[in-house]
Amino acid sequence: xxxxxxxxxxxxxxxYFNYLFIAINVAVFLYEISLPEISLPILFAEYxxxxxxxxxxxxxxxxxxxxxxxxxxMHLIGNMLFLWVFGDNIEAVKGHLGYIxxxxxxxxxxxxxxxASDPTSHxxxxxxxxxxxxxxxAYLVWFPGSKIKVLVPIVVYVTVVRVSAFVFLGIWAVTQIxxxxxxxxxxxxxxxxxxxxxxxxxFAFGVAYGIIIRIADPRLGGMRKA
Numbered sequence: 001x002x003x004x005x006x007x008x009x010x011x012x013x014x015x016y017f018n019y020l021f022i023a024i025n026v027a028v029f030l031y032e033i034s035l036p037e038i039s040l041p042i043l044f045a046e047y048x049x050x051x052x053x054x055x056x057x058x059x060x061x062x063x064x065x066x067x068x069x070x071x072x073x074m075h076l077i078g079n080m081l082f083l084w085v086f087g088d089n090i091e092a093v094k095g096h097l098g099y100i101x102x103x104x105x106x107x108x109x110x111x112x113x114x115x116a117s118d119p120t121s122h123x124x125x126x127x128x129x130x131x132x133x134x135x136x137x138a139y140l141v142w143f144p145g146s147k148i149k150v151l152v153p154i155v156v157y158v159t160v161v162r163v164s165a166f167v168f169l170g171i172w173a174v175t176q177i178x179x180x181x182x183x184x185x186x187x188x189x190x191x192x193x194x195x196x197x198x199x200x201x202x203f204a205f206g207v208a209y210g211i212i213i214r215i216a217d218p219r220l221g222g223m224r225k226a
Contacts, residue, residue, distance in 0.1 A: 003085045003168065004160070005149035012092035017099050021087070022080050025128055028068045029076050044069070048124035051115040062124075067107040069126040079128045082136070089143060090135045093213075102209070106134025106202055113201020117180075130198035133176075137206020140169045141214055176200050 035043065047065040054060065070076040091099040110130025139146075144166040152159050180196035 001168070001171075002151040003082065003148050004151050006085050006089070006165070007143070007146045009089055009092045012088065013096075015088035015091040015099075017096050017103075018083065018087035018091050021103060021128075022083055025068055025070065025076065025080060025083075029070050032069065044124040044126060048126040049111050049115070050124050051119050051121040053122075054115055055119045063108055063111050064104065066111065066124075066126045067104075067128050067131050070128070071126060075127060079132055082132050083128065085148070086132070086135050086139050089146070090138055093138075093142060102134070102138070103131050106205055106209075107131030109205035110134060110198040110202030113204075114195045114198035116201075117197035125195045125198065127195070127198075130195070130202040133199045133202030134206035134209070136169055136172065137203040137208075138210035138213075139206075140165060140173075141207055141210030173203055176203065 032040065032043065046059070047062055048069060049062040049066040050059060054063065070079065087099075090102065094102050107128070107130050110133055111125070114125055114130070144164065146165040147162045148165055148168045150161050150163055150168060152161055176196055176199040179194070180200045
């Protein structure tokens with residue numbers, strides 16, 4: 001299932017920084033693919049997150065630079081699609097500056113969860129999915145009844161259905177948790193190469209933060225969709 005749209009908040013401000021984050025991610029990826037293939041491992045080692053390096057006290061910059069890098073076209077497209085669909089409503093709630101801070105701190109929380117899951121790993125980790133997972137967690141708390149337009153491939157054709165955010169994000173979260181638990185054992189074709197615990201950690205951070213903000217501002221429960 002692929003999300004392609006959602007209910008928009010009535011009167012929401014233009015999500016300039018959501019667009020900016022998408023543009024930065026795309027620009028960084030285009031720079032990556034412009035490099036000779038032999039240069040990519042060096043780039044990833046320098047700017048992605050290597051858990052063992054962070055634990056040993058080096059390459060802290062990767063905690064932030066890694067969330068703007070991607071390992072391939074599908075990795076980029078999938079993340080940017082989720083950011084496009086869900087990020088604008090988060091920016092509408094948090095405001096422009098608040099959105100930037102939430103994106104960066106959510107991504108950091110996700111990365112720390114990934115490091116905690118395998119602190120001796122020397123495999124570089126990169127991607128915006130941890131920060132996006134934090135947004136999904138907050139979105140679930142703030143807009144559980146929002147309708148998500150989902151592209152569903154059925155055998156030889158594709159259809160669009162609308163499901164609540166609670167259902168769509170609930171299924172997404174359960175999938176991440178099961179995959180994360182499986183990844184604690186030996187890697188398989190299904191679990192290897194994906195930082196599942198970054199997704200889980202980011203989502204948990206977003207849910208916790210979303211609950212705190214909703215308690216502090218009950219008006220969130222009454223925000224209207226267009």
